[in-house]
Amino acid sequence: MLPDLSQSEYLRYSRHLLIPDVGLEGQRKLKEASILVIGAGGLGSPVSLYLAAAGIGHIGLVDCDVVDLSNLQRQIIHGTNRIGVKKTTSARERLLDLNPEVEVDVYDEPFTSINARQVAQNYTIIVDCSDNFPTRYLTNDLCVLTGKPNVYGAIYRFDGQVSVFDARRGPCYRCLFPEPPPPGLIRTCADGGVLGILPGTIGTLQATEAIKQVLGVGEPLIGRLLLYNALDMSFESITLRKNPNCKVCSSHPEVTELIDYEEFCGAPASDLEAGAAVNWEISALELSQRLRTTKSIKLIDVREPHELKISQIEGATLIPLSQLPSRLSELDETEDIVVFCRTGSRSYHALDILRKAGFRKVKNLKGGINAWVKAIDPKFPMY
Amino acid sequence: MPILRIPSPIRSYTGGLSEVMVQGCTVAEAMQDLVRQYPSLKPHLYNQQGSLRHFVNLFLEEKNVKDLQGLDTPLEEADYLLLIPSIAGGGDQ
Numbered sequence: 327m328l329p330d331l332s333q334s335e336y337l338r339y340s341r342h343l344l345i346p347d348v349g350l351e352g353q354r355k356l357k358e359a360s361i362l363v364i365g366a367g368g369l370g371s372p373v374s375l376y377l378a379a380a381g382i383g384h385i386g387l388v389d390c391d392v393v394d395l396s397n398l399q400r401q402i403i404h405g406t407n408r409i410g411v412k413k414t415t416s417a418r419e420r421l422l423d424l425n426p427e428v429e430v431d432v433y434d435e436p437f438t439s440i441n442a443r444q445v446a447q448n449y450t451i452i453v454d455c456s457d458n459f460p461t462r463y464l465t466n467d468l469c470v471l472t473g474k475p476n477v478y479g480a481i482y483r484f485d486g487q488v489s490v491f492d493a494r495r496g497p498c499y500r501c502l503f504p505e506p507p508p509p510g511l512i513r514t515c516a517d518g519g520v521l522g523i524l525p526g527t528i529g530t531l532q533a534t535e536a537i538k539q540v541l542g543v544g545e546p547l548i549g550r551l552l553l554y555n556a557l558d559m560s561f562e563s564i565t566l567r568k569n570p571n572c573k574v575c576s577s578h579p580e581v582t583e584l585i586d587y588e589e590f591c592g593a594p595a596s597d598l599e600a601g602a603a604v605n606w607e608i609s610a611l612e613l614s615q616r617l618r619t620t621k622s623i624k625l626i627d628v629r630e631p632h633e634l635k636i637s638q639i640e641g642a643t644l645i646p647l648s649q650l651p652s653r654l655s656e657l658d659e660t661e662d663i664v665v666f667c668r669t670g671s672r673s674y675h676a677l678d679i680l681r682k683a684g685f686r687k688v689k690n691l692k693g694g695i696n697a698w699v700k701a702i703d704p705k706f707p708m709y
Numbered sequence: 710m711p712i713l714r715i716p717s718p719i720r721s722y723t724g725g726l727s728e729v730m731v732q733g734c735t736v737a738e739a740m741q742d743l744v745r746q747y748p749s750l751k752p753h754l755y756n757q758q759g760s761l762r763h764f765v766n767l768f769l770e771e772k773n774v775k776d777l778q779g780l781d782t783p784l785e786e787a788d789y790l791l792l793i794p795s796i797a798g799g800g801d802q
Contacts, residue, residue, distance in 0.1 A: 369799045457799035482796040485717050503795040504763040508753055515798035518718070525799070551793070555717075564771045564793070630721070648721040652749045 328354035329383065335427055339381055347543045353381060357427075359540040360384035362446050364437055364465055365455035366413040367391070368515070368525030369479050369532065371403035373453050376533035378421040378428050382540070385421065386449055388433040389413045396709075400522035437461055439584035442468045451536055453477040455529065457514060459506040460587035466491060466499035467584055470575045475539055475548075479532040484521055486528035486554040489547050489566070490535050493575035496549040501569035506590065509675060517671050521556055528554065606677055608664055608689040610701040624657065626665045627695075628676040633668065637695050637706035647672045654683050666691035666698070668709065711739055711788040718794050722750045731790075736767055737780035739790060766793040 331339070331353060342348045342356075359382050363374050366389035377385055391413050393404045401413075408416040414432035421430050433445050437456070442464055446452060452474050454465045462480075469476035475492040478499060491498045531552065538544045553562045574581040608616075617623060625642035627634070628650060645653050647667070657663065663685060665673040670693050677690040691698065696708040710730040715723050723729055729746065733739035740761060744751040756762050767774045768791040774782045784790070 365799050367799055455799045457797060459795070459797045462797055479799070480796045481798045483717050485796065487796060502766060502793075506797075507764045507795055508762070518798075520798055553793070562771075562791075564768050564791070565773070565776075567773065567776050569775075646721065648749060651752065 329357045330354070331357065332427070335381070338425070338427065342380070348541060352541045352543075355540050355542075356381045356537070357383040359451070360386070360449045361451045361453060361536055361540075362386040362388065362449035363453045363455055364388045364461065365457060366401075366403065366417040367397065367455065367457060368400040368481065368520065368522075369455035369529040370417070370453075371401045372526050372529030373455055373479075373533045373536070374417060374421055375403055375424060376530060377453075377536065378425045378430070380533075380537055381425065382428060382537075384429050384431070384448070386431045386433065386445070387414050387417055388435070388437050388445060389417075390434055390436050400520065400525050402526070437464065439464060439586045442584055443472065446472065446474070449474070451475050451477060451539055453479075453532055453536055455479065455532070457516075460590070462499065463506070463587045463590065464584060467574050467581055469493070470498050470500075471582070471584065475546075477532050477536045477539070479525075479528045481520055481524045481528050482515065483519055484524065484556040486524055486531075486556075488528055488531045488535070488552040488554070489550060490539070492546075492548050493568075497566045497568045498572060498575040500574050501572045502551065502566055504569070504573065506587075509678070514671070516669070517667075524556055527556070606681075606688070606690055607670075607692040609692050610698040613664055613691060613698070614702045620662075622662060624661045624663045626657070626663060626676070627667070628665055628673050629667050629695075636709050637699055639666065639695060639698055639703070642666070647676055650676055650679055654680075657685070659685050659687070661687065663688040664691055665689075667694050669694040669696055710786065711784045711790055713739060713743055713790045714792060716792055716794045718796055719750065719753070719792075722753070723747050734784060735780065736769070736774050736782045736784060736790065739784055740767075740780070764795050767791065768793055 339353045342353050343350055361377055361382050363370050366387050393408045393411050393413055393416050395409055403420050404416045412434050414434045418430045418432050446468055452469050454476055456462055466476055470493040473494055475490055478489045478491055480487045535547055538546055549566050550563050551566055570576055625639055627642040627644045628647040630646050665676040667673040673690050677688060680688045699706045699708050710732055713729045713731045715727055715729055731739040731742040733742050754765055
């Protein structure tokens with residue numbers, strides 16, 4: 327039996343109660359609903375805010391990060407006075423302020439194959455607001471194996487994608503993307519940037535789909551991928567079909583249990599073993615000392631040209647990561663090389679490219695130019 | 710010539726171009742022409758055996774070419790081919 331509404335809830339949700347497709351029964355369905363939001367960042371902010379405002383009775387939030395100043399350009403659930411606070415704590419406070427009638431359970435832990443089933447067991451809909459491929463594949467497999475809809479959203483710079491992957495009624499994420507792109511090709515928002523408004527657009531579309539699922543109204547985005555481009559202000563919808571050979575949702579699946587995807591997705595540990603990676607790093611302090619004692623270190627900045635306006639290391643040569651494979655002939659294998667980017671992520675892939683090309687005297691600046699600015703040259707800003 | 714739409718995550722490999730005119734009578738030929746024009750894309754889009762990687766999705770008229778004739782899908786002069794990438798971003802958790 328659906329839960330009753332309190333007197334104050336009738337008033338709070340009056341604009342829903344006026345819509346015939348929602349009405350009192352629909353609002354009671356929303357109150358009964360339980361939705362898990364994976365990620366309390368750019369997408370998770372609008373998703374969880376609108377789900378709470380709409381009166382979704384049980385909301386779960388998974389995130390193990392803390393609020394950072396650089397989050398606030400897009401993660402509107404958090405505030406300046408929450409910098410340094412756990413995102414789940416910050417988000418829960420905001421959601422309960424917006425709507426104290428809903429329950430918000432938080433999971434301040436990494437979402438892994440170990441805990442995913444347990445975390446998700448009390449929720450009927452999963453909203454994927456994550457920011458990395460391992461979590462996306464894990465979320466997909468979890469939804470397929472437990473028979474739950476996966477309300478998917480992803481963003482990059484000015485582009486967004488939305489779909490509802492429900493293997494019971496259509497394709498799953500793996501039907502479309504059987505494997506992730508090779509490491510280094512598709513950058514994360516942390517490396518490549520994202521328009522702050524973009525997760526607002528995509529997140530509200532995800533929240534809309536989640537609410538439609540609960541109400542059982544309209545045409546869900548099952549079997550369709552919605553593509554949004556903010557620059558063109560265009561929406562395109564493409565048709566998706568179930569892959570008869572899908573490794574997880576076909577009639578003969580290879581994946582029948584949750585697995586972790588760090589290696590599958592080419593996370594750093596796959597190419598350079600975690601322990602050995604340290605030997606390929608150099609700290610800002612050590613680099614500074616070595617530059618003072620020897621002039622023969624070749625510094626390669628693998629950022630994009632427009633980033634030079636923010637910060638630079640004197641004497642560095644700019645070779646954007648995307649151009650590195652075709653410009654290896656400009657480098658000398660016998661020379662000591664240090665690669666760097668903003669935080670060390672893109673240059674990590676540059677290091678991998680150089681190592682595979684036979685360069686052995688190459689190191690990655692740990693923490694990137696931000697670490698350099700912090701420790702050595704504070705006249706530039708960190709970004 | 711058919712036009713191939715380049716998604717923003719890999720536009721740095723096409724000099725920032727969002728659309729590339731490609732030669733070819735089939736999807737396979739069009740993709741070969743793309744990496745001939747922009748060789749640094751090749752290792753990302755093709756595996757070491759020379760096959761297109763599984764994450765590469767190509768759509769013609771809103772349909773996945775895998776549901777048509779795959780890489781053998783014929784292309785007309787005015788066709789518009791969409792390359793759909795997998796993106797992971799969520800505005801950072």
